[in-house]
Amino acid sequence: MIKKVxxxxxxxxxxxxxxxxxxxxxxxxxQAFTKTITTHYPYEKLTPPKRFRGFFGHKTxxxxxxxxxxxxxxxxxxxxxxxxxSRCVVCYLCKKACPVPDLFEIDGQKLENGKKVVxxxxxxxxxxTFCGLCVDACPVDCLFQSDIHETASFSRKDxxxxxEKLEAIGKxxxxxxxxxPDRIWIDxxxxxxxxxxxxxxxxxxxxx
Amino acid sequence: MLNQIAFYLFxxxxxxxxxxxxxxxNPIYVVLWLLGALIAISGIFFSxxxxxxxxxxxxxYVVAIAVFYILIITAVPWRKLHKNEQHNRLIGVTVLPFIAxxxxxxxxxxxxxxxxxxxxxxxxxxxxxxxxxxIGIKLxxxxxxxxxxxxxxxxxxxxxxxxxxxxEEKTYD
Amino acid sequence: MSIVALGIIIAIKVVVILAIILGIGAYLTLVERKVxxxxxxxxxxxxxxxxxxxxxxxxxxxxxxxxxxxxxSANQVLYNLAIIMALVPASLVFAVVxxxxxxxxxxxxxxxxLTDVNIGIIMAFAFGSLAVYGVALSGWASNSKYALIGxxxxxxxxxxxxxxxxxxxxxxIMLAKSLSTYDIxxxxxxxxxxxxxxxxxxxxxxxxxxxxETGRVPFDIQEAEAELVTGFTVEYGGMKFGLFPLVEWYVxxxxxxxxxxxxxxxxxxxxxxxxxxxxxxxxxxxPWSGFIWFIIKVTxxxxxxxxxxxxxxxxxIDQITTIAWKVMLPLALFNIxxxxxxAPLLRG
Numbered sequence: 001m002i003k004k005v006x007x008x009x010x011x012x013x014x015x016x017x018x019x020x021x022x023x024x025x026x027x028x029x030x031q032a033f034t035k036t037i038t039t040h041y042p043y044e045k046l047t048p049p050k051r052f053r054g055f056f057g058h059k060t061x062x063x064x065x066x067x068x069x070x071x072x073x074x075x076x077x078x079x080x081x082x083x084x085x086s087r088c089v090v091c092y093l094c095k096k097a098c099p100v101p102d103l104f105e106i107d108g109q110k111l112e113n114g115k116k117v118v119x120x121x122x123x124x125x126x127x128x129t130f131c132g133l134c135v136d137a138c139p140v141d142c143l144f145q146s147d148i149h150e151t152a153s154f155s156r157k158d159x160x161x162x163x164e165k166l167e168a169i170g171k172x173x174x175x176x177x178x179x180x181p182d183r184i185w186i187d188x189x190x191x192x193x194x195x196x197x198x199x200x201x202x203x204x205x206x207x208x
Numbered sequence: 209m210l211n212q213i214a215f216y217l218f219x220x221x222x223x224x225x226x227x228x229x230x231x232x233x234n235p236i237y238v239v240l241w242l243l244g245a246l247i248a249i250s251g252i253f254f255s256x257x258x259x260x261x262x263x264x265x266x267x268x269y270v271v272a273i274a275v276f277y278i279l280i281i282t283a284v285p286w287r288k289l290h291k292n293e294q295h296n297r298l299i300g301v302t303v304l305p306f307i308a309x310x311x312x313x314x315x316x317x318x319x320x321x322x323x324x325x326x327x328x329x330x331x332x333x334x335x336x337x338x339x340x341x342x343i344g345i346k347l348x349x350x351x352x353x354x355x356x357x358x359x360x361x362x363x364x365x366x367x368x369x370x371x372x373x374x375x376e377e378k379t380y381d
Numbered sequence: 382m383s384i385v386a387l388g389i390i391i392a393i394k395v396v397v398i399l400a401i402i403l404g405i406g407a408y409l410t411l412v413e414r415k416v417x418x419x420x421x422x423x424x425x426x427x428x429x430x431x432x433x434x435x436x437x438x439x440x441x442x443x444x445x446x447x448x449x450x451x452x453x454s455a456n457q458v459l460y461n462l463a464i465i466m467a468l469v470p471a472s473l474v475f476a477v478v479x480x481x482x483x484x485x486x487x488x489x490x491x492x493x494x495l496t497d498v499n500i501g502i503i504m505a506f507a508f509g510s511l512a513v514y515g516v517a518l519s520g521w522a523s524n525s526k527y528a529l530i531g532x533x534x535x536x537x538x539x540x541x542x543x544x545x546x547x548x549x550x551x552x553x554i555m556l557a558k559s560l561s562t563y564d565i566x567x568x569x570x571x572x573x574x575x576x577x578x579x580x581x582x583x584x585x586x587x588x589x590x591x592x593x594e595t596g597r598v599p600f601d602i603q604e605a606e607a608e609l610v611t612g613f614t615v616e617y618g619g620m621k622f623g624l625f626p627l628v629e630w631y632v633x634x635x636x637x638x639x640x641x642x643x644x645x646x647x648x649x650x651x652x653x654x655x656x657x658x659x660x661x662x663x664x665x666x667x668p669w670s671g672f673i674w675f676i677i678k679v680t681x682x683x684x685x686x687x688x689x690x691x692x693x694x695x696x697x698i699d700q701i702t703t704i705a706w707k708v709m710l711p712l713a714l715f716n717i718x719x720x721x722x723x724a725p726l727l728r729g
Contacts, residue, residue: 018585021693028692032419040427236459236521243514260560263500266507271543275510278517279536340500340560 048147050180053130055148056123056161057169058086059141064178070140080115086167087142088118097137100127104134121163126156146173214255222248239277246270260340386489394495398475406631407437413630413687420691440623447619452523455616459522464624467515471628473508474636477501479563481649481671493672494563501562502554505640506547509594512633513539516603516613519625523616531612534698535603538593541705542600546590548713552576552583552720553644556727562640566648572727575653577645579723583716584645586709591641591686593701595633598690602698638682642675649675 010019039046048054061083074081077089090108098104102124109119135143146169153159161169225248228241246269253262347355411426411433418425426433451457479494498504513536520532553576554560557568569575577584593600604612614625647653649671651661663670696704 021689024692025688028420028688031422032416034422036419036422036424038423040424236456236518240459240462240518259498259500260503263498263503263507266511267503267547271507271510271513272540275513275517275536275540278514278521279533279540 048149050177052147053132053145055146055151055169056166057144057146057173058088058166059144059170059174060084060167061087062174066141073140078115080111080117086118086163087140088121089140090116090118091139093137093139094134094143097133103127118163121166123161125159125161211255215252218248218251218255239274243270243274260343390491398495399472402472402475402632406627407441409631411437416687417691444620444623450618452616454524456522459518463515463519463522464621466518467512467628468624470508470511471632471636474505477504477562478639479566479643479648480675482668484668492563497561497563500560502550502560509637510539510543520613525616527609527615528613531603531609535596535613538600538603538701541702542590542593545705545709545713546587546594548710548717549583549586549590550644552580552716555720555724562643566643569647570650573658574655575645575647578655580645580716582712586713587641589709591637595637596629597686599693599695600701601695602701605695634683634686635679638679641682642678646678
């Protein structure tokens with residue numbers, strides 16, 4: 001059944017007294033004298049939720065890896081896990097999942113004991129749409145999206161995330177938010193307590 | 209002295225603008241020249257002390273009528289303006305003697321001199337009351353009959369315009 | 382008074398009026414942004430200066446240093462002429478606005494009005510509607526369809542509401558028995574009544590016509606952002622773009638608010654109790670209190686216009702012209718009829 005809803009038409013007296021105007025204007029004048037609800041952006045910053053899809057990062061080996069997946073993949077890919085460094089197992093799944101062909105540039109390096117470590121991991125964010133397919137593909141919970149959303153840079157070189165930057169982002173995020181309960185939305189006070197000021201400084205790349 | 213300077217200034221402006229009206233080819237420029245001429249004429253009225261006439265000149269001719277010209281001309285497409293169309297020269301040549309006659313008449317009247325009232329009645333009224341009163345008194349005493357007739361004529365034409373502009377409701381019985 | 386002194390006084394008046402109007406006009410952008418922001422629960426400009434007080438200067442510098450783009454297919458002469466034709470008539474209206482009572486300065490009696498012509502109101506309306514040429518020309522000269530449509534709409538609105546505003550103003554003119562702005566205020570002071578109490582219908586009609594003439598909401602159809610991308614200013618850039626809203630939204634609103642104050646709110650007179658007298662809480666300022674009252678009234682009217690602007694949605698163009706010809710004009714004529722009966726009862 002289609003239910004048709006009409007506004008009650010104004011009667012003659014209400015029309016000549018501009019009652020509809022007065023209703024609207026009373027609402028706006030009330031709003032004008034209430035407290036503003038905005039954030040003064042460069043001076044105040046809101047904390048994004050934990051699941052925010054911001055800049056990418058590499059989580060480091062710190063004993064919190066998903067088990068037994070991490071051990072299996074380390075064994076399969078013959079990786080040397082180094083504490084405090086990237087968890088990446090050079091499986092290229094992220095590159096395969098990515099809809100953009102040339103976004104990832106991944107390479108491994110063979111060590112003397114026959115095992116491998118990741119040596120090159122470049123992400124060209126000029127091509128990225130932040131869809132998160134690579135994050136879903138990562139089997140060892142290494143690649144992830146952090147809460148850093150101020151992605152502007154002064155040169156195109158700076159928009160390429162290399163391994164060093166990714167690890168720095170990952171370490172910073174693990175320090176700040178790894179233990180935060182994974183809720184989609186929590187109230188501001190709780191988040192502000194969890195969130196300390198973001199002092200992460202990404203180094204500029206000298207040669208691309 | 210100041211009045212004379214103002215009169216010659218506005219007079220020369222209006223003549224220059226009038227020349228522009230007849231010589232410009234782009235219709236928008238024609239309307240702008242006409243606008244300048246009308247404003248200069250209202251300036252002449254002001255310098256002659258007829259402020260009401262000057263203001264009405266501004267309001268009626270400059271704003272109300274010339275706006276309609278602009279409205280119509282702005283709807284003319286640009287590419288039509290770039291064509292050099294022939295003006296209606298035949299009509300111009302035909303009308304020329306009559307316009308010349310008008311100028312001769314104005315010249316004769318200017319030399320012989322006319323006054324609307326004797327004994328400078330109007331000037332005294334203007335000084336005592338103001339422009340609007342003079343025109344009001346003249347309209348409602350000397351020219352009362354013509355004024356009323358004109359009002360009725362305008363009313364009839366307005367009703368006619370409304371009737372013509374109204375959309376006929378089509379009825380098929 | 383010698384002719385030299387007269388010339389000096391007129392020159393000073395011109396300079397003061399122009400400086401005040403253009404300076405205030407620039408700063409009213411900040412007022413508008415603040416009011417709009419607070420109505421939408423935002424703080425507005427906060428960064429440049431204390432609460433954004435230097436924001437108009439920053440905006441001005443930004444607009445002036447921008448690249449001056451001329452559309453290649455535009456008519457360059459008219460494109461630039463349109464700005465002048467928009468700015469000049471709007472500022473000329475202030476020539477007939479009396480800002481205060483007659484004051485005595487350096488041995489001269491000075492009326493704070495540039496020219497006290499005896500048909501000041503008609504001059505004000507004539508100059509106010511001359512601004513339509515700037516709009517129409519800018520629309521045609523930029524050779525853009527958006528601009529042309531916006532200009533045609535604006536011209537249509539001006540033609541409709543010029544008639545309405547003139548007929549609405551006839552009421553107070555009939556009561557004051559004068560066309561001079563200065564005399565209309567003096568008549569209200571002598572009759573001890575603001576004409577808003579005697580002419581409420583005409584006041585409302587005048588306010589709506591003011592909104593329409595200045596292109597304010599709910600009549601801002603000529604620059605409807607959603608359909609016309611700001612209408613006739615679409616091809617302009619930099620300070621040229623900045624001047625059109627400055628003229629239309631601020632200088633014209635100020636000028637018409639001043640005329641409204643003169644016609645209905647008793648000009649520079651203090652608070653009025655109808656037919657009893659005037660109460661002046663600012664008596665300690667002496668002769669200068671008149672100026673303050675004038676400024677207060679114009680400010681309140683300007684804020685009212687802003688308040689309406691940021692509250693209401695806009696009418697369609699056919700609704701606007703329908704309101705003008707079928708509602709406003711008959712109301713104004715009816716008001717004239719009533720006024721013709723009231724006017725003889727007031728003592729002159």
